[in-house]
Amino acid sequence: MPLATGESLYNRFEFLSLLTSRGADIIQPDICVVGGVTEMRRIAAVAEAHCVTIAPHNPMGPLATAVNIHFCAAQLNFKILEFKPHVHAPWALDPYMPVDGYMNQRPDRPGWGLEIDEKVLATDDYIHWERKITCKPDGSTACP
Secondary structure, three states, X not given: OOOEEOOOOOXXXXXXXXXXXXXXXXXXXXXXXXXXXXXXXXXXHHHHHOOOEEOOEOOOOHHHHHHHHHHHHOOOOEOOOOOOOOOXXXXXXXXXXXXXXXXXXXOOOOOXXXXXOHHHHOOOOOOOOOOOOEEOOOOOEEOO
């Protein structure tokens, strides 16, 4: 059974350690946690060198989905993209949505291809989410 992990790892060095110990068949880096597209591409290159596929962790909403779609389209060892419905994103106008289980839309708009209603972001109704990782006294991380 293939083992997938990595959504709480933060850089290519942590993934290198995981992959050299053969700790995963599929890695799941989160583009919002690892620092963006550049670090994500470096992580994917390390995975490719270890013959491991990549299935990005994508729980953050429509902007993260748009960035991930661009990343996945350019990645040879891409396997599958996690998708979270945009229930709390009234600021995203015409977000990418799966059709028959696939993200077939080709970005044809500027930037990430997502239009944002900045007026909605300026209101008090906007939900801010932040990942918090607890650190144990020895420096290791733990789930809250």
